[in-house]
Amino acid sequence: MQRVLVTGCNGFVGSHMCERLIREGYAVTGLDIAPYGWEDGFVKTVGGGNFEYLEGDITGERFAAEAVERAMPHIIIHLASVVGVNLYIKDPLKVIDVNILGLRNLVRALKGSGARIIFSSTSEIYGKNPTLPWKEDADRVLGHTPVHRWAYSTSKAAAEHMLWASAAAYGLEAVVLRYFNLYGPRQLPHLLVPAQIKRALQGEELLVYDGGRQTRCFTYIEDAVSGTLAAAISPLAPGEAFNIGSTVETGVEEMTLLIGSLAGLSFNIRKVSTAEIYGNVYEDIPRRVPDAGKAAGILGWRAGTPLREGLLKTIEWWKGQVGGKELKPD
Numbered sequence: 001m002q003r004v005l006v007t008g009c010n011g012f013v014g015s016h017m018c019e020r021l022i023r024e025g026y027a028v029t030g031l032d033i034a035p036y037g038w039e040d041g042f043v044k045t046v047g048g049g050n051f052e053y054l055e056g057d058i059t060g061e062r063f064a065a066e067a068v069e070r071a072m073p074h075i076i077i078h079l080a081s082v083v084g085v086n087l088y089i090k091d092p093l094k095v096i097d098v099n100i101l102g103l104r105n106l107v108r109a110l111k112g113s114g115a116r117i118i119f120s121s122t123s124e125i126y127g128k129n130p131t132l133p134w135k136e137d138a139d140r141v142l143g144h145t146p147v148h149r150w151a152y153s154t155s156k157a158a159a160e161h162m163l164w165a166s167a168a169a170y171g172l173e174a175v176v177l178r179y180f181n182l183y184g185p186r187q188l189p190h191l192l193v194p195a196q197i198k199r200a201l202q203g204e205e206l207l208v209y210d211g212g213r214q215t216r217c218f219t220y221i222e223d224a225v226s227g228t229l230a231a232a233i234s235p236l237a238p239g240e241a242f243n244i245g246s247t248v249e250t251g252v253e254e255m256t257l258l259i260g261s262l263a264g265l266s267f268n269i270r271k272v273s274t275a276e277i278y279g280n281v282y283e284d285i286p287r288r289v290p291d292a293g294k295a296a297g298i299l300g301w302r303a304g305t306p307l308r309e310g311l312l313k314t315i316e317w318w319k320g321q322v323g324g325k326e327l328k329p330d
């Protein structure tokens, strides 16, 4: 039986990933710094013979080494990170520490094991490169370092460099996945899609930031999990970076209006400015579009879930959360 260690297992991607791996018959060890505390969250719904949960902080060298020693993984799916623009701005040092020290501790612990490590990187890597769609070898175009939002992109990129170097030095199989705007059930409401859904279901105004003309390629979680699994098992994946994203570009205002209408309640829109909320430590990216041809060609993967279908599933899940239980604060 193949053993998989999933870091950040209590997170949005991690919880879905663990569920899929368990269903597919892998022996899974999940680690996370803390449980989310959702009423029907991952820790309470998944478990059993082929799953073990380890609680700890991967920026601690000893914890990371012990986790690897205990899990003895053939594959590591490394998802632990600090995620969300509000958090990059609030605590950039934590973002950098988790992205860089976390990976450093894991690769050192894996040295000589020959394991495959899948590193969850991000579309933010490409920054504000205006030449779209972005192939995996596109240039990284980033802003000034006092703008904290770039700390996430830069530390993920530094971690990618560390990964390639560690693969060569420590005899590991490395794969980089750059996710594009994932959404789906269990994503915390400081992220754009769940924030709007939660507001819609609670009868609050929907917020449209900076005019709403920015575009994103929203990618449903189950598609991302399938792409990650393909990268974990394909013999052709090691040594490669892949964009994991839908190629359907949608305006942020358009997505917001769609959520409002799918939620089935009357709603109002309020335009807000990120400059007023975040000041000069934030800069928005006008368009973000992947070229997903490499993942299709090598992994046989494509994001197949239409936005409307993925949003409906996500709204249904949120209805269960909003219906009576206390929600985790934004």
Ligand SMILES: NC(=O)c1ccc[n+]([C@@H]2O[C@H](COP(=O)([O-])OP(=O)(O)OC[C@H]3O[C@@H](n4cnc5c(N)ncnc54)[C@H](O)[C@@H]3O)[C@@H](O)[C@H]2O)c1
Binding pocket: 007, 008, 009, 010, 011, 012, 013, 014, 031, 032, 033, 034, 056, 057, 058, 059, 078, 079, 080, 081, 082, 083, 098, 102, 120, 121, 122, 123, 178, 179, 180, 181, 182, 183, 187, 188
């Ligand atoms: N969700 C997206 O749209 C998206 C887009 C691009 C990249 N990614 C990447 O995918 C990965 C998963 O993202 P997500 O959306 O599931 O985020 P998430 O915040 O839901 O999950 C991250 C998990 O990592 C855990 N964690 C944080 N610091 C830790 C530490 N020091 N030690 C152990 N665990 C720690 C958190 O507790 C959390 O459960 C991240 O690496 C993220 O950068 C996500």
